[in-house]
Amino acid sequence: MQKLMSILWPSFLVAGIAEGIFFTLVDPQELLLFGEPVHLSRMAIYSLGFFAFWLICGASSLVTCYLRNTSDEVNHHPTHGHPGHA
Amino acid sequence: MTEQVTTKPADLASVPDAQVVKFMPRAEKSSDKPAEDEEVSLYEVRKKIHPRAVTGMFANMRWTFVFLTQALYYGLPWLQWNGRQAVLFDLVQRKFYIFGLVLWPQDVFYLAVILIISAFSLFLFTTVAGRLWCGYTCPQTVYTEIFMWVEQKIEGSRNQRIKLDGEPMSVRKFGLKAAKFSIWGAIAFWTGFTFVGYFTPIHVLGHEFFTWTLGPWETFWVFFYGLFTYMFAGHLREQVCLHMCPYARFQGVMFDPDTLVITYDVERGEPRGARKKGVEPASIGKGSCVDCEICVQVCPTGIDIRDGLQYQCIGCAACIDACDQVMDKMGYPRGLIRYSTEHAVKEHWGRKEVLGHIIRPRVLLYAALLGIIVAGLGWSLLTRVPLMVNIIRDRATLAREVEGGNVENVFRLQIMNTAEQRRKFVMTVGGMDGVSIATTTRFEIDPATTATEVLRVQAPADSGHRGSNPIYFEVRAEDNQDVFVHEKAVFIQP
Numbered sequence: 001m002q003k004l005m006s007i008l009w010p011s012f013l014v015a016g017i018a019e020g021i022f023f024t025l026v027d028p029q030e031l032l033l034f035g036e037p038v039h040l041s042r043m044a045i046y047s048l049g050f051f052a053f054w055l056i057c058g059a060s061s062l063v064t065c066y067l068r069n070t071s072d073e074v075n076h077h078p079t080h081g082h083p084g085h086a
Numbered sequence: 087m088t089e090q091v092t093t094k095p096a097d098l099a100s101v102p103d104a105q106v107v108k109f110m111p112r113a114e115k116s117s118d119k120p121a122e123d124e125e126v127s128l129y130e131v132r133k134k135i136h137p138r139a140v141t142g143m144f145a146n147m148r149w150t151f152v153f154l155t156q157a158l159y160y161g162l163p164w165l166q167w168n169g170r171q172a173v174l175f176d177l178v179q180r181k182f183y184i185f186g187l188v189l190w191p192q193d194v195f196y197l198a199v200i201l202i203i204s205a206f207s208l209f210l211f212t213t214v215a216g217r218l219w220c221g222y223t224c225p226q227t228v229y230t231e232i233f234m235w236v237e238q239k240i241e242g243s244r245n246q247r248i249k250l251d252g253e254p255m256s257v258r259k260f261g262l263k264a265a266k267f268s269i270w271g272a273i274a275f276w277t278g279f280t281f282v283g284y285f286t287p288i289h290v291l292g293h294e295f296f297t298w299t300l301g302p303w304e305t306f307w308v309f310f311y312g313l314f315t316y317m318f319a320g321h322l323r324e325q326v327c328l329h330m331c332p333y334a335r336f337q338g339v340m341f342d343p344d345t346l347v348i349t350y351d352v353e354r355g356e357p358r359g360a361r362k363k364g365v366e367p368a369s370i371g372k373g374s375c376v377d378c379e380i381c382v383q384v385c386p387t388g389i390d391i392r393d394g395l396q397y398q399c400i401g402c403a404a405c406i407d408a409c410d411q412v413m414d415k416m417g418y419p420r421g422l423i424r425y426s427t428e429h430a431v432k433e434h435w436g437r438k439e440v441l442g443h444i445i446r447p448r449v450l451l452y453a454a455l456l457g458i459i460v461a462g463l464g465w466s467l468l469t470r471v472p473l474m475v476n477i478i479r480d481r482a483t484l485a486r487e488v489e490g491g492n493v494e495n496v497f498r499l500q501i502m503n504t505a506e507q508r509r510k511f512v513m514t515v516g517g518m519d520g521v522s523i524a525t526t527t528r529f530e531i532d533p534a535t536t537a538t539e540v541l542r543v544q545a546p547a548d549s550g551h552r553g554s555n556p557i558y559f560e561v562r563a564e565d566n567q568d569v570f571v572h573e574k575a576v577f578i579q580p
Binding site: 025 | 194197332
């Protein structure tokens, strides 16, 4: 749970900032998807855009968390217990 | 065993003593220490904190801020201005309305400046008196306060809540919990609804809600924000401050030895210990602290302020209120826990010296920067011209010869009337001999609307020189000569 939160929360914060900056500079109605204009309302694009940003930032946090695993965790060392991460 | 202290805050005077002395184990003290060479989880399992209700000066101050901020938050979207919502961040139309001001995406500069002002205000307040923001106005504090008030009204005092949580599920427990969760849910829903009301006109939103025609995204965001409020204020509470808030992690760098923080006077308090009411501390060889632990019970983050300044302390001053009440009962002077500074405690300064040290280079610097930025923003807003002009050269044709021996350049013109009235504008061109506009030069534009036109500019072939010639356009409002924009461009002669 702690690990899940440490992926979801920082990515949520950064996605919010990214969303704000991106859509201030870019009008969603001017976006092209595979060369075609996006036939969605601005509200839908803003919302989906936010989740796209969250997903991307979340992927980054996930990789960070994954690489932060200790050597013991990678080795599945039997003698050292990790009470926090069952 | 010595007699237990019988002091209790006034609001709990009716609770039997036996209940008051049953303390919850402190969250941060764990007896099972792991072996040193073992890697351990950085996190401990969270123990639910049941903060005890507190009354007093600082609690009143916090409730004042709860009312002020929430009257503002819930009330603002309902205010009308010029026949529209006074504060509306219209994302669909890409315009922000703030009373008389209409901001366009091009005005993102103002938004950035407002963010900088917020940051410097936070720095200034934090340097002077610690986490004032956290303790009194942060939405996390405010909604937690409201949710805890509901909890206390339904489930009773701290001891009653601890007892209830320990009981197996029963009809009574289910009823109490269901009532609490429903009221929390209603508050959270209203908060989410209000939040979306800042982006979609709230009157429309209200009508859509009651006619069951709310759009899918609006519905989603109402519940998304509502759920966040519910989780943060109802369940996560101090965890948000301890583990999720970035500000909590770096606020310490704004502190210096003259910053007012909530301080336990160790010299006066120690050695702590229980005693009978009215006994002079010196006569029994003890300090003023009666070790009643009420300061720990009222703490929303579950820390013991007597251990010194900790990053977990959100500066809510609940322990000051609580301790002052205990001191009153004991007949000791107030302020064993108080707002004080590191220097003041060390040098035994009085209030006058503490206040005298508020003005210091760091504070002056923050205040000066803040003053300059606020003044700059004010000046910029006052002298703001409610007109924006964009002139972009048409990329398809650089220059072409037209009838009458003239050369023509084509531009794409965007005129944004950011005022709230319909306006007529006249456009002129200059900077080159014989340069003129071949298309219309008069535009009538609706309030807060953009007009896009193709602009054909002509000049005699012998005017200027080959290559780029600087020219300028001027767009001026007919009704107000002060509303004009001077825009540079380039005329190309082949």
